[in-house]
Amino acid sequence: MNGFEKRAHAIKEKIMKSTMELLRTSDPKRIRISDISKKANVSQVTIYNYFGSKEALVREVFVNFVDRAIQEFEAYMNAGHTLKEKIAHIILLEKESYKDFPSALMKELLINDDELARYIELQYKEKTIPLTVRIIQEGKDSGEISEEVSIETVLSFIQLYMNQYDKLLEMAQQSGDIEKFLEGMVHMFFYGICGKP
Structure with missing residues (x-):
């Protein structure tokens, strides 16, 4: 250069x-x-x-943000963390991204920009989902995830958390201790409400 x-x-x-x-x-x-x-x-x-145009600038800013987030996600998943750390990272990822792009803003941008929505969908399908599936399969292979639970079920459970992230974050803020609240949600993801098996 x-x-x-x-x-x-x-x-x-x-x-x-x-x-x-x-x-x-x-x-x-x-x-x-x-x-x-x-x-x-x-x-x-x-x-x-x-x-x-302003629209093209905003699109490039958002695409840059998404590309960076995916690179950081891939780096974390490939850095030798435990399965629990990886799943917690997936569930809590939006806590970090929320600082730059609150989900209401993300939704608004995606609704108003078909090209941007297609790009995000493609990244999700081609990068995020395959990497998450690989992590879940590794957990099944190592015995950390029960054979009784399918990959699709784990993906659906993760998606449930992420789809309700706005509400969870609001509840976490009301609790007075965001970190403790979200750590409790991760604990429930792994062990339910009865604690460790």
Whole structure:
């Protein structure tokens, strides 16, 4: 990468970072190119030159976020953690991603952008699900997951947790101790309400 390319990359990254910061606190529909321009300290023309439109910029920010999250997920799953740590990571993953993209914002972006929705669905099917299935199969092979429980059942149970994450997070916040509440949810995932077998 030559000097010009490095400068262009740095400017693009600054614009995307500023957009991400605005998305954390503002409705995407209310964010204007002028807001992003001011926050990134670049001209509006520069933003249009790099991204073409606000919608394309927001899409690229979200795609970048998803790609990074998937890379981090894959790295964690391949880093020698125990099965329990891996499953807990899957269940609690949204706790971390929630800071950057609250789920209401994610849903809004996906509803309003078919191209983005297709991209996310593809990543989920081609990367996240196969890796999760591999982890579950390893758990079955090692005897850590009962033979009585199918891979589909474990996937469904994980999906139940993740589909209710907004409610779980709200309950966790009301409990006064988010970490303890979510750790309890992971414990229940593995051992039910009666404790360890």
